Amino acid sequence: MIRKLISRVFSGKKPAANRHEPAVIPVSSHGITRDRISSGSRRTCETLQQHGYKAYVVGGAVRDLLIGAEPKDFxxxxxxxxxxxxxxxxxxxxxxxxxxxxxxxxxxxxxxxxTFRGALDANTKKDEHGRVLHDNVFGTQAEDAARRDFTANALYYDPATEAVLDYHHGVGDLKAKTLRMIGEPRARYREDPVRMLRAVRLAAKLGLQIDPEARKPIRDMADLLENVPPARLFDEMLKLLTSGFSVKCLTQLRDEGLHHGLLPLLDVILEQPMGEKFVMLALANTDDRVRRGKGTSPSFLFATLLWHEVLAHWEKLLAEGQLKIPALYQAMDHVLDVQGEKLAITRRITGDIKELWALQPRFEQRAGKRPYALLEQPRFRAAYDFLVLRAQAGEIDMEIADWWTRFQNVEGDKRGEMLLPEQPGDKKKRRRRKKKPAAGPSASE
Structure with missing residues (x-):
């Protein structure tokens, strides 16, 4: 024993820490006082502790407080x-x-x-790729910490003592600006492939570098995302897009080779100069809204991501001789069907997306009563914002967007003065749309 101790001292190696005993970091070191924890989470911990249980604020909230960010959830x-x-x-x-x-x-x-999760064992139910399917096994706090994905997320804060319990050097990794995986990365990605997306999102959001050991397998294992339920992929994609750092996330997704397995058409969009400019403008606008504390719309986000695929398919159908509006609806259905195979976009969001797209041709109509009718549409404001993005990206003439900006901000006669003269064919089209009275006996007969 003495020989081993002398050898360790002269070799400069530190004795291995007991993996079951966390580092207990006092408030004097980390600075998180209990008043910075939400009252609901504080009361939840207090109630559980009063009943004789252990209870801690855990994960992302502790991580965010340590780096000076405002937690979204506790x-x-x-x-x-x-x-x-x-x-x-x-x-x-x-x-x-x-x-x-x-x-x-x-x-x-x-x-x-x-509840603290237990360690995986031979009885854990997995699919043929190693993804955990059923996991209601409870365990110790040390096992729970080992089951978490990244060291920065394996942090526990006790409101009673204001201490942080750190099992895997997460505080040190945060200070070093490193996102490190707990355990062997390939095994952890097999257990839950969504961790690859989470690594990209957290690194972009927190300004961290993904540890090389965790980053290296991502490109090779991207195919595992094909086995993730569409609903989980949709939820993770939504978190990524509303993180406030979606432009950085999307760029890193592409760098890591993950975009092919996430949005099947996203790589095609980003290879089109006009499509990429439009998408990046939309995401930058969303990031700005998130950082200013304003709301975001999933419908608007996905509508922007997929719009240029709709345009490409729409133009193809028009070239084949199909009518303009029926061709647009067919293109919309085609693109959403392709995405539906991978992302479980809800029916409500799909309906909103289609409405945003369907209103775009109506902005070209600036004569007669049609502009007034468009202003009354429930989704007008979102569709107008979409139109402005298209103009900023150079897809349509900025004059159209400027006209609609002025039209909605004036009233009465001034609106009427802005209307463009009707084209000769417009009245004929309206007459064709009017229904003829049905033939048959009159009411008196």
Whole structure:
């Protein structure tokens, strides 16, 4: 033993830390006081601790506070089972299949409470590629920390003591601006391929460099995303697009070779100069809104990502001699059907996307009563914003967007003065659309 100790000292190697014992970092070192934790998460931890359970604010909230960012959500981890958590809170419910969690309602907040997860073993249900399918196995806090994806997410904050428990050197990695995987990266990506997307999103959002050992396998393992349920991919894509750093995320997705397996048509869009300019303008606009605390629309985001594929297919159908509007609807259905095979875009969002696209040709009509009717459309404002992006990207003449900007900001006679003269064919088209009275006996007969 003495010989080993002397050898270790002279070799300069540090003794291996006990992986089951976390580093306990006091508030004097990390600076996170309990008043910076949401009242709902603080009360949730206090209630569970009063019932004799361990309870901590965990993961992203702790990570964000350490780097000076404002957390979006405050999640809680505990050694209480979902049923035990539910019995501690009158307003709570158990959700989830793959791994059960409890939603605890605290005033206006909904706190997501998870039970410490246990280590995977030979009995863990997986698919043929190694993806974990069923995971309601509970364990110790140390096992829970080891199951988390990145060291920066394996951090536990105790509101009672204001201490941070760090099992995997996550605080040190954050200081070093490194996103490091817990465990062997290839095995962790097989367990959950979405971790590859999460690595890209977190690195872009937090300004971190992906550790080379975690980055190296991503391009080779991108095909595993094909086995992820479309609903999970849609949720992760939405998080990426609304992160406030979507331009950086999208660029890094392409650099890592992940865009082919995520949005099948995205790589085609980004290879078109006009398409890439349009997409990047839309994402930059979304990033700006997120950073200013304004709302974002999933419908608008996906409409911008896919618009140039709709345009390409629409032009192809027009070249084949199809009518303008029926061809547009056929192109919309085609593009959304292709995406539906990979991303489970909800029916409501799909409907909104199609409405945004369908309104675009109507902006070309600036004569007669049609501009007034378009102003009354419920989706006018979103469709107008879409039109402005198209003009900024050089797809259409900026004069059209400027006209609609002025038209909606004036009233009465001034609007009428702006209308363009009707073309000779416009009145004939309207007459053709009027329904002829049905032939048959009159009411008196």
């Amino acid at each position: 999640d809680v981890a505990t050694d209480a089972t979902p049923e035990q958590v539910r019995h501690c809170f009158r307003r709570s419910r158990i959700i989830g299949r793959r791994f059960q969690i409890v939603h605890v309602m605290m005033g206006q907040e909904t706190i997501e409470v998870t």
